[in-house]
Amino acid sequence: MYSEKVMDHFMHPRNVGEIENADGIGEVGNAKCGDIMKVYLTIEDDIIVDVKFKTFGCAAAIATSSMATELVKGKHIDEALTITNKAVAQALDGLPPIKMHCSALAEQAIKAAIEDYLQKSND
Amino acid sequence: MSERFIYFDHAATTPVRPEVLEAMLPYFDKKYGNASSIYSIARESRAAVDEAREMVANAIGAKSDEIYFTSGGTEADNWAIKGIARGSADKGKHIITTSIEHHAVLHTCQYLEKEGFDVTYLPVDEKGLISPAQVEEAIREDTILISVMFANNEIGTIQPIEEIGEIAKRHGIVFHTDAVQAVGNIHIDVKKLGVDLLSMSAHKFYGPKGVGALYIRKGTKLASYIHGGAQERGKRASTENVPGIVGMGRAIEIATQNMDSYNKKLLELREMTIDKVLATIPYTRLNGDRDKRLPGNVNFSFEFIEGESLLLLLDMAGIGASSGSACTSGSLDPSHVLLAIGLPHGIAHGSLRLTFGKDNTREDVEYLLEVLPGIVERLRRMSPLYERVKNREE
Numbered sequence: 001m002y003s004e005k006v007m008d009h010f011m012h013p014r015n016v017g018e019i020e021n022a023d024g025i026g027e028v029g030n031a032k033c034g035d036i037m038k039v040y041l042t043i044e045d046d047i048i049v050d051v052k053f054k055t056f057g058c059a060a061a062i063a064t065s066s067m068a069t070e071l072v073k074g075k076h077i078d079e080a081l082t083i084t085n086k087a088v089a090q091a092l093d094g095l096p097p098i099k100m101h102c103s104a105l106a107e108q109a110i111k112a113a114i115e116d117y118l119q120k121s122n123d
Numbered sequence: 124m125s126e127r128f129i130y131f132d133h134a135a136t137t138p139v140r141p142e143v144l145e146a147m148l149p150y151f152d153k154k155y156g157n158a159s160s161i162y163s164i165a166r167e168s169r170a171a172v173d174e175a176r177e178m179v180a181n182a183i184g185a186k187s188d189e190i191y192f193t194s195g196g197t198e199a200d201n202w203a204i205k206g207i208a209r210g211s212a213d214k215g216k217h218i219i220t221t222s223i224e225h226h227a228v229l230h231t232c233q234y235l236e237k238e239g240f241d242v243t244y245l246p247v248d249e250k251g252l253i254s255p256a257q258v259e260e261a262i263r264e265d266t267i268l269i270s271v272m273f274a275n276n277e278i279g280t281i282q283p284i285e286e287i288g289e290i291a292k293r294h295g296i297v298f299h300t301d302a303v304q305a306v307g308n309i310h311i312d313v314k315k316l317g318v319d320l321l322s323m324s325a326h327k328f329y330g331p332k333g334v335g336a337l338y339i340r341k342g343t344k345l346a347s348y349i350h351g352g353a354q355e356r357g358k359r360a361s362t363e364n365v366p367g368i369v370g371m372g373r374a375i376e377i378a379t380q381n382m383d384s385y386n387k388k389l390l391e392l393r394e395m396t397i398d399k400v401l402a403t404i405p406y407t408r409l410n411g412d413r414d415k416r417l418p419g420n421v422n423f424s425f426e427f428i429e430g431e432s433l434l435l436l437l438d439m440a441g442i443g444a445s446s447g448s449a450c451t452s453g454s455l456d457p458s459h460v461l462l463a464i465g466l467p468h469g470i471a472h473g474s475l476r477l478t479f480g481k482d483n484t485r486e487d488v489e490y491l492l493e494v495l496p497g498i499v500e501r502l503r504r505m506s507p508l509y510e511r512v513k514n515r516e517e
Contacts, residue, residue: 007435010432010435011439013505016504016505018510027507031467031468031469031472031508032468032469033468034429034448034457034468034469034472035429036506036507036508037507038507038510054505054506054507054510055505055506055507056427056428056429056469056505056506056507056508056509057429057432058429058430058431058432058448059431059432059435061429062432062505
């Protein structure tokens with residue numbers, strides 16, 4: 001049902017954890033749907049220098065969280081904002097159709113964290 | 124990937140036992156006769172079907188002409204409910220059932236609702252039980268059928284079937300029970316229970332898939348289900364699945380003989396698992412009633428984690444189990460049974476069902492108890508929900 005890459009990122013998720021005093025935090029999803037993803041970013045000169053996540057959800061939710069954080073690490077925030085859920089799913093060699101909403105969650109969580117950062121830096 | 128594989132999903136299906144397979148095999152290629160024909164190998168098929176019918180009848184305290192073979196439990200449920208609905212439409216259009224039935228009952232009732240039938244879905248308490256009083260209160264002038272499952276497939280709760288049977292009888296209403304999880308696993312006597320219709324399925328008691336039966340008490344007016352032949356006394360046409368029926372007969376006979384000794388062991392495994400898991404894994408609840416429950420059923424909810432992730436990690440550790448999470452149900456909602464007993468969505472997503480069987484050992488359960496706490500903790504450490512609770516505790 002899942003690709004080898006999905007299983008790899010589920011079994012060995014990259015960037016799990018929290019960042020104290022993160023520059024941007026994004027949390028999306030809710031327990032009702034069975035998926036919550038929380039992303040922490042450390043940003044220097046608009047570059048994402050560190051990223052961590054925590055996810056409550058199925059294997060696809062955990063794997064997409066892991067992959068999405070890998071994709072944005074080291075990127076400029078403008079570039080990170082262009083990463084789509086399709087790109088996350090493609091990087092995992094695809095997801096079963098019923099699980100595509102999990103990849104949308106990863107995209108949204110990253111966006112929410114960057115927006116949080118932008119808002120904080122405007123304050 | 125682990126080398127060992129331990130199967131803890133016997134409520135989903137069971138392996139065909141060797142004696143059953145052996146009994147079935149000749150009916151595929153050597154004794155292949157159509158039971159409706161008249162030559163010798165056909166008569167052998169007929170005799171084998173009759174014998175199996177007798178075995179099924181004996182196992183539940185019925186007469187053999189009250190047993191009708193079907194393609195499985197789902198068909199038996201469909202037939203019982205639609206058959207009464209079609210056969211009694213002149214008497215009324217009201218059906219009483221519960222909110223925790225198997226989809227074979229629930230979806231059939233929903234289908235009938237679209238055809239103008241009125242269905243009452245009785246709520247259950249936090250243990251998953253309905254009370255006989257609830258059933259009695261729901262009865263109306265136009266009630267034609269009460270359908271209450273014997274034992275729940277997810278949380279193992281055993282309903283007060285005998286008491287409901289008395290009520291149904293007193294009001295002259297047909298009583299059906301979906302006993303798919305119960306037959307072959309716990310003692311059942313239809314005479315004592317006062318049920319009119321009872322569904323069963325062979326693959327839940329080490330018989331083959333694709334065969335089941337409906338018990339129809341003599342005198343119960345039920346419309347025919349499949350038209351096109353004289354099989355099953357003209358009520359359910361189609362050439363008999365002779366190997367399957369033979370397998371079901373043999374399986375139920377052996378299951379009945381071994382029931383007490385199996386259940387003693389299953390009960391021990393169940394109690395050991397419940398005690399240890401509740402004691403060693405915090406933020407865990409047992410779903411269903413502790414005592415009124417199938418001997419081999421355990422169902423937990425682990426807060427802050429999701430069931431599919433749990434199942435995959437257990438599979439990696441060589442354990443096959445199931446969950447009521449949305450991701451395993453193929454929909455966006457977790458199991459209707461877990462929601463019906465009042466679990467919030469978030470907790471229902473984190474459920475784990477373990478159903479033990481005759482070949483499971485103490486060692487199997489000890490291995491589970493060894494790996495489960497670590498797997499739950501591993502997922503919790505990844506969960507933002509757990510983080511919140513931990514922060515609050517600190």
